[in-house]
Amino acid sequence: MANSSTKLIILFFTTIITFSISPTSNAPDLDLRLRTDPDAIRSASSDYGNLVKRSPHAVLYPSSENDVVELVRLSNECPTPFGIAARGHGHSVRGQAAAHGGVVVDMASLGRNGSRIRVSWDEALGYYADVGGEQLWIDVLRAGLEHGLAPVSWTDYLYLTVGGTLSNAGISGQSSFYGPQISNVLQLDVITGNGYLVSCSEGMNSELFLAVLGGLGQFGIITRARIVLHKAPTRAKWVRLIYDDFSMFTSDQEHLAMNGNGPNYLEGSIITDKSPPNNWRSTSFYSPSHQTKIQFLLKANGGILYSLELVKYYTATNTNIHKEVELMIKDLRFVPGFSFKKDVPLLDFLNRVGSLEGDDKEEEAHPWLNLFLPKSQIMDFHAAVILNLIHTQNQTSGPILFYPLNRQKWDDRTSAVVPEDEDIFYTLGLLHSTKRSESHVFENLNKQILEVCQRKGIRIKQYLPHYEYKEDWVQHYGSKWTTFQERKAKYDPRMILSPGQRIFTPVMESDF
Numbered sequence: 001m002a003n004s005s006t007k008l009i010i011l012f013f014t015t016i017i018t019f020s021i022s023p024t025s026n027a028p029d030l031d032l033r034l035r036t037d038p039d040a041i042r043s044a045s046s047d048y049g050n051l052v053k054r055s056p057h058a059v060l061y062p063s064s065e066n067d068v069v070e071l072v073r074l075s076n077e078c079p080t081p082f083g084i085a086a087r088g089h090g091h092s093v094r095g096q097a098a099a100h101g102g103v104v105v106d107m108a109s110l111g112r113n114g115s116r117i118r119v120s121w122d123e124a125l126g127y128y129a130d131v132g133g134e135q136l137w138i139d140v141l142r143a144g145l146e147h148g149l150a151p152v153s154w155t156d157y158l159y160l161t162v163g164g165t166l167s168n169a170g171i172s173g174q175s176s177f178y179g180p181q182i183s184n185v186l187q188l189d190v191i192t193g194n195g196y197l198v199s200c201s202e203g204m205n206s207e208l209f210l211a212v213l214g215g216l217g218q219f220g221i222i223t224r225a226r227i228v229l230h231k232a233p234t235r236a237k238w239v240r241l242i243y244d245d246f247s248m249f250t251s252d253q254e255h256l257a258m259n260g261n262g263p264n265y266l267e268g269s270i271i272t273d274k275s276p277p278n279n280w281r282s283t284s285f286y287s288p289s290h291q292t293k294i295q296f297l298l299k300a301n302g303g304i305l306y307s308l309e310l311v312k313y314y315t316a317t318n319t320n321i322h323k324e325v326e327l328m329i330k331d332l333r334f335v336p337g338f339s340f341k342k343d344v345p346l347l348d349f350l351n352r353v354g355s356l357e358g359d360d361k362e363e364e365a366h367p368w369l370n371l372f373l374p375k376s377q378i379m380d381f382h383a384a385v386i387l388n389l390i391h392t393q394n395q396t397s398g399p400i401l402f403y404p405l406n407r408q409k410w411d412d413r414t415s416a417v418v419p420e421d422e423d424i425f426y427t428l429g430l431l432h433s434t435k436r437s438e439s440h441v442f443e444n445l446n447k448q449i450l451e452v453c454q455r456k457g458i459r460i461k462q463y464l465p466h467y468e469y470k471e472d473w474v475q476h477y478g479s480k481w482t483t484f485q486e487r488k489a490k491y492d493p494r495m496i497l498s499p500g501q502r503i504f505t506p507v508m509e510s511d512f
């Protein structure tokens with residue numbers, strides 16, 4: 001028999017979502033945690049991208065994992081199930097955490113009754129942290145540092161949730177050496193699309209574990225992740241080297257990426273008039289005089305330069321660090337006189353972007369494009385895309401990241417998709433910021449980039465992917481598609497979870 005609160009939910013959904021059977025689930029007070037008021041709906045209807053608006057019928061503010069389990073079961077019991085999306089910090093750019101006409105789960109609510117980060121050690125696993133899926137990486141970092149420990153793999157921006165980045169991959173300059181964040185997880189608790197709360201790891205329910213990592217929220221909602229911790233260094237030697245030649249820039253990057261005794265962090269970016277050396281990723285790395293010097297070189301080099309960024313961590317007892325860094329960069333082929341160095345506490349380096357919260361302007365949009373591309377095709381990509389489109393059109397406003405990743409550090413059994421067959425692939429991040437009214441200009445540029453790659457046979461894979469059509473998803477997953485589909489049928493057969501990714505769910509349009 002359904003209790004009174006469940007009846008309320010039934011009433012709510014029968015009116016709005018039109019289903020008719022009575023769920024037998026027992027969810028005390030679940031209705032109290034479901035909100036349908038305009039503020040709740042508005043907060044869950046758009047995201048950091050500010051490009052699409054997709055409104056749910058309700059937002060669940062769970063007080064426990066059980067509330068989420070009950071919600072998922074409730075949907076399963078409906079003749080026509082409603083979509084459910086976990087919303088981490090809403091930092092997707094294309095409505096991936098939306099549930100148009102369904103229910104968005106405000107994951108942050110799970111952490112409202114106190115910290116859900118616990119640091120532990122055991123002989124078999126070493127140091128690790130059990131962390132709620134809703135936790136922000138900045139809080140994981142702070143909690144670890146209290147014990148002199150830290151995760152090894154990061155994103156550039158730390159105000160993202162653990163569940164959100166593990167659903168993608170979680171990449172940054174550490175990924176070449178330690179793998180993406182999904183390669184540094186020991187265990188997960190997941191609420192599957194069937195409505196079961198399951199613990200999983202490499203040795204226990206391993207198929208679910210591998211499916212969820214990089215799984216775009218399709219198989220389950222991560223409520224806990226066990227993250228590997230290492231002893232934390234205390235400081236970072238932070239270096240940027242400017243190149244005027246793409247080929248030297250990338251071959252030096254590759255040399256560093258594959259060098260065991262090299263840096264702990266390696267990235268790179270492209271500098272143009274519209275993508276200046278200082279930007280929101282680290283607002284004050286360069287002094288005004290350094291900026292002027294780089295601007296002169298930029299002009300002399302036809303308006304394009306390449307910046308290699310590396311970091312070596314250390315502790316105060318290492319008095320040799322200066323020499324180690326000098327040795328590391330000695331034979332690199334940057335423009336003489338164009339090396340810039342900083343020495344900062346580890347926390348300042350990892351949290352270099354800070355919080356962008358106050359910067360979320362209503363009229364600002366972020367039509368980002370993130371790609372992976374095989375190393376063997378970067379010269380073609382440079383000519384056709386970087387020079388011919390990005391540089392020539394000179395529209396890109398925001399950072400342009402370009403750095404190599406080491407495929408050996410990725411587990412091919414997870415759901416994450418990277419270019420096949422080559423040990424090194426590159427990531428391009430076009431992190432556009434623009435007025436919403438002008439976002440079409442950048443959307444158009446992104447479209448041209450994808451078209452050129454297709455025409456020239458450059459085998460790109462989108463990171464943080466966004467596709468309109470099922471055929472595109474099938475192509476995106478390539479040889480992984482069959483497994484991806486089979487896992488969906490097993491863990492979310494009624495296709496309830498993360499409908500905003502639009503992989504299995506028909507498009508329900510409601511863009512701005």
Ligand SMILES: Cc1cc2nc3c(=O)[nH]c(=O)nc-3n(C[C@H](O)[C@H](O)[C@H](O)COP(=O)(O)OP(=O)(O)OC[C@H]3O[C@@H](n4cnc5c(N)ncnc54)[C@H](O)[C@@H]3O)c2cc1C
Binds near residue numbers: 088223
């Ligand atoms: C300023 C900025 C900087 C960024 N920098 C990087 C970077 O350096 N490296 C990088 O890899 N990415 C980066 N990203 C991208 C970011 O990793 C993804 O957008 C990520 O999904 C954001 O996390 P979120 O918590 O906001 O997730 P949301 O946007 O809320 O959700 C993303 C997807 O994951 C699902 N999801 C959310 N929580 C869970 C959960 N607990 N369990 C299962 N599914 C869940 C959602 O349903 C949705 O499908 C950046 C994004 C921004 C805006």
